[in-house]
Amino acid sequence: MALDGEYLKEIEAARKDLRQLLQSKKQFSPIILRLAFHDAGTYDVKAKTGGPNGSIRGELNNPANNGIKVAVDFCEQVKAKHPKVSYADLYQLAGIIAVEVTGGPIIPFVPGRQDARNQQDRGALPNPNGDAKHLRDIFHRMGLNDRDIVVLSGAHTLGRANKDRSGFDGSFTENPLKFDNSYFVNLQKEDKPGLVKFPTDKVLLQDPAFRRYVQLYAKDEKTFFAHYAESHKKMSELGFQPPRAVVKA
Incomplete structure (x- = not known):
């Protein structure tokens, strides 16, 4: 993916829209943050598979992702306005803004993630009953x-x-x-x-x-x-x- 000026403008426009939406609907912030975590959380550092590549939208049947469709649908309204922005960038940018609008730290964001071409959820996510x-x-x-x-x-x-x-x-x-x-x-x-x-x-x-x-x-x-x-x-x-x-x- 080439980070040309046009794409960077789209990212900033998407950032503005996400911030406006989440400021007015803060109740969605936790599930948006969970979306960002779960899309990234399948990464395997040895196999170089999974990670923040937008594939979670095709992995909603994974029991660990129960409820995340709400966040996917929420982000879709921004994606519709800015179709050039990858899902991978959109979900991570949304997670960062969810933290920001609820009073958390400002997290630097570097765009340019490419969307995976297929399902990637090979890496397990944390089980709340684990040790x-x-x-x-x-x-x-x-x-x-x-x-x-x-x-x-x-x-x-x-x-x-x-x-x-x-x-x-x-x-x-x-x-x-x-x-x-x-x-x-x-x-x-x-x-x-x-x-x-x-x-x-x-x-x-x-x-x-x-x-x-x-x-x-x-x-x-x-x-x-x-x-x-x-x-x-x-x-x-x-x-x-x-x-x-x-x-x-």
Whole structure:
């Protein structure tokens, strides 16, 4: 894909439309963020397959993707206005803006992802009932490290668990439409009625290597935001080699 001026203009126009939509309909932000995570999360660093390539729109029958059609349909209204923008770019840009409009950090976005020609979901996504080994197996397969695992788990500050998707019901924080460090603060507190903790959340406190990051982010939101922005960008670019910009004479 050539990053010519026309494509970059389309990206900026899509960014503007996504921001306007999500600012007026913030309730869609959590599922949009989940869309971005799940499209990227199939990446296999050794096989060089999967990743943020837009293929998730053909993978909605995967039980791990239950409910994500809502986000795919939401993004389709922007795609219709900007057909030149790849689905791969659109979904990752939407995820970044979902974080931004709910009060989270500004995450740099580099366009140029190409859409996969076929279904790519060979890499498993995290199971909420998994243990520390499961989390490491999944995220290390993507090429992410322990800090990435913990800080990206902080995205649970947005949204809620749904019985038909994860087997759990309830939000992770008191304000599920505000991106902050309350997920980590709550992890260190006793369980509260109405709030959910997956086994994969609780293991972040049980595992010593994970726990030190939980404690850091619960105490220091600024550091959480800085690390989150780094890891989210990293996740959104798994297997992606940014193309060179083409400047027309």
